[in-house]
Amino acid sequence: MEAVKGPDGGAFDRAIEVLEEQTSVLWRRERTTSHALAKNVHPDMEPAAYGILTLLQREGSLRATDIAASIGVGKPSVSRQLAGLERLGLVIRQLDPYDARSQRVLLTALGEQQLSVAQSGRRIAFTALMRTWKPEDVENLGALIARLNTAYTKDTW
Template structure:
């Protein structure tokens, strides 16, 4: 007689599933540490981004600095593509680009592939400012990670790439909605 497939499925844990409550607790503890460290890194990165944007111009917001880094990395880029890169709407990016234009850091030109569209480029001034700031940023990385063995820096980069790939797959799922319709706190327990 063949075994019941449901019983076989229940007796074979998933490949990466913890085998015991102790292991689940250890995984939860490790994930909590990852969450804490990412939160700390996020706050520090925001602070650094704020400092870097102010080095480009005293009135610049970090979001505008982020757009400059993308424009510098990607080269001429259409507004819709730029908005897609940062995951915000065109109106928000358009306002930031207008601000960057007013500072003389970017300009728009006719898109060579579609004359109706425009591409955004760094001006010479924008390129020079970004070069200076990114050199300073790279030096800061050297100061902080320069004592690490090269293999550790490479491993960190690989893990960060994996993490970014996982988070690039989608947004965090929303928590289930709470049922706040109970009139009496005791009703919710029933």
């Protein structure tokens, strides 16, 4: 892969190095947090399934192919995760009212409840972690992370 130089050379390149390092640390910590959150939802839930639950919470019912596309993994991986979530009673599949050939996945009442409890704990932890930050700094960080996430949808590698 050819190195790409930033618009002003050195300063931008150094900033990208820091960004790469710090996002790597953040993602490792987030992986650890996701493991703990998954166990808070259900002790037998796989950590990777937590993202599926939050996606369903945000989007409502989705087809497995839409879930796979949204989180960037293959349909077989999503199917395996969904089967586990079904066994735990956290999601159900229903016939798609617009396409009888497919099914839509949605959270059960138990799934909604357990996910809400886990997220509440996460909010409490974030609040404790960032209580000394100015509200505008927290808002700016959220906006910048959202901007980074939007850029990631443009698969550049």
